Amino acid sequence: MNGKDIPMAMLEIEKLHVSVEGKPIIRGLDLSVDAGEVHAIMGPNGSGKSTLAYVLAGREGYEVTAGTIRFLGQDLLAMEPEERVAAGLFLAMQYPVEIPGVSNMYFLRQAVNAVRKARGEPEIKPGEFMKKLREAAKLVGIPEELLRRDLNTGFSGGEKKRNEILQMAMLEPKLAILDETDSGLDIDALRMVAEAVNRMRSPERAFLVITHYARLLNFLVPDRVHVMIAGRIVKSGGRELADELEAHGYEPFTAEAA
Amino acid sequence: MAVARRIAPAPELAGLFPRIAPQLPGGGALAEVRERAWRRFLEQGLPSVKVEAWKYSRIPQQVNRPMGLARPETPPAAVVREALAGGPHARRLVFANGIAVPSLAHLGGLPQGVRVLPLEEAIARFPERVAEAFARIEDDRGFTDLNTALCRSGAWIELDPGVELTWPLQLLFVAMGGEAAAMTHPRVVVRLGEGAKLHLIESHVSGRDGAVFTNAVLQAEIGEGARLVLERAVMLDADQTLLDEAVCELAAGARLLANGATLGGGLVRGELEVHFRGEGGEALLNGLYVTRGREHVDTAVRVLHHAGGCHSDQFFKGVLDEQAHAVFAGRITVAPGAQRSDAYQVNRNLLLSDEAEVDTRPELEIEADDVRCTHGATVGCLDPNALFYMRARGLAPEVAEAMLTYAFAAEVVERMVDADLARKVRRAILRRVPGGARLETEGLLEEVPA
């Protein structure tokens, strides 16, 4: 449906090969995500889902041996991590990092202003920032106390995941990659996070959701579901594919991957 | 030929005492204590690198040269104003090159049972008591003897049993460089009676560029159940040298909280010696050094559990940039019979440059069996995972690095009691850390609750 108004895909990955410490992890991956869409990636442990997420975010230590990634028409692999964020990419990490000594709120304001600055926009006014922060925190169920604490330090697993979504809401990315944001969330938190994401859905924004559970996809209905095995997408389909995986596991696809 | 364990004092230094002794305050018993200290100093000389505790220190060689004795001066008002700490009610003594400046003292309205006076005044009023206090610390450090022999100013601080000084007391030392190098030997004596409470702030700042060697000694007797908070901040210039020794003796149930931060100075050696003389004492010792250029910061901590049931905790962190060199030597001694002792020690260092250097070593002498003791030292770089995480939220790498470095150092500042001093230390950290100035202008310090 976007194809006509916006000729370019938001994210276009072609024949991607990635090695970690000399070991091929992603082995010929193709994926195209259009603006306005939600795509889910499911796959067994170790299939390379987080590797893909990190490569998209620009983490060091991942060697792209072949292939291209275009994000909003730009060569993503030529950009620094912070440039990718400024261009509108956001990764909610599977394992958010604890940063003692840097307050959550201070960090968020720095992040928001860094992105604004990179886009040539003025800094956010303190009052406006606080208003937006309170609203977003309420949406994902982060209490005020957690905003004052050091970034992720001593946060429970679920609190860390909510905090990732809070950051996403504050940074308003064009493409958000959620790497197992649902793991470790209780059922209410899951609903809240899905609700926060649903509110952010818009024709200009896309989501790439990595998950092991079809349950999240009941709340956050995807346009496409991809099965990733051994560094490749072996099958793509509609949301019913997630239920199929839930029922039969990855066994039927492993043969196709080999 | 083996290197001698002692360096003979240079002739100018060796001939100093006989020449100036007649002008030093105090006669009688004090003169004898000085004389004795001087003779010991001549016999012992200065410690060479062969002495374990001075192995990495450049200070003895650096100060063993002709230097004039400091003269009375008035430090610039702006420097004093900038360095004030302890809040609006703080009382203070100000020193220029280790000599009290009476016009800048603020000691009015001290409660009954609190005596704070410049040392020279204490010597004039009760020389025997000063002599007795001086004689209490006769160690094998040539520098303590040098201080005892040559000291002409400092502070006498005494609290009667049960008395609490609710406002901090600041000792502000301003180093005033001149045409020729000068040395000074201030002495601070602190005596807290049973149950007394004192918050002492010791600041060392530069009032004028130029070589000054400050050989300061602080001795504190903390009575039964008494509490001393001792906070010190060192912000000197690159050509200034500070050798700062504190010897604290804790009676039963006494508590000491010592927080120190070194944020400037060519050669700075902080020595902290804690003696648990009675059961149930507690000593929490926190320290930070943020160094750059060719600065050399040397920390020597000695905690001696003579009595059982005491708790000591050393927490020292350092950030080193450029060609800076830091030394941390933390010694824990638990005497036979000092059962149920708890002794902890941590030294963490962050290296920002390949040329910076850290020597860190714990020394443990545990001679009791019922003891809980842990120690750990690390030397490392910024965490790449944390750096990536911050960049993945849009922060430029230099901002992320500055923020992480600041956070590393600020962990020590969080333990500081005086908000004024903590704020100065935070600002000094930001001004020393690469990229930190930018964080300051972006309001990082405003985020810190006062």
Ligand SMILES: Nc1ncnc2c1ncn2[C@@H]1O[C@H](COP(=O)(O)OP(=O)(O)OP(=O)(O)O)[C@@H](O)[C@H]1O
């Ligand atoms: N730094 C590394 N060094 C060596 N191997 C690595 C490294 N990072 C990832 N790998 C390997 O790459 C493979 C893919 O890992 P990745 O984290 O992408 O899997 P995943 O699909 O996200 O799995 P999960 O569902 O468990 O999160 C694994 O075999 C993993 O061990």
Ligand SMILES: [Mg+2]
């Ligand atoms: Mg993963």
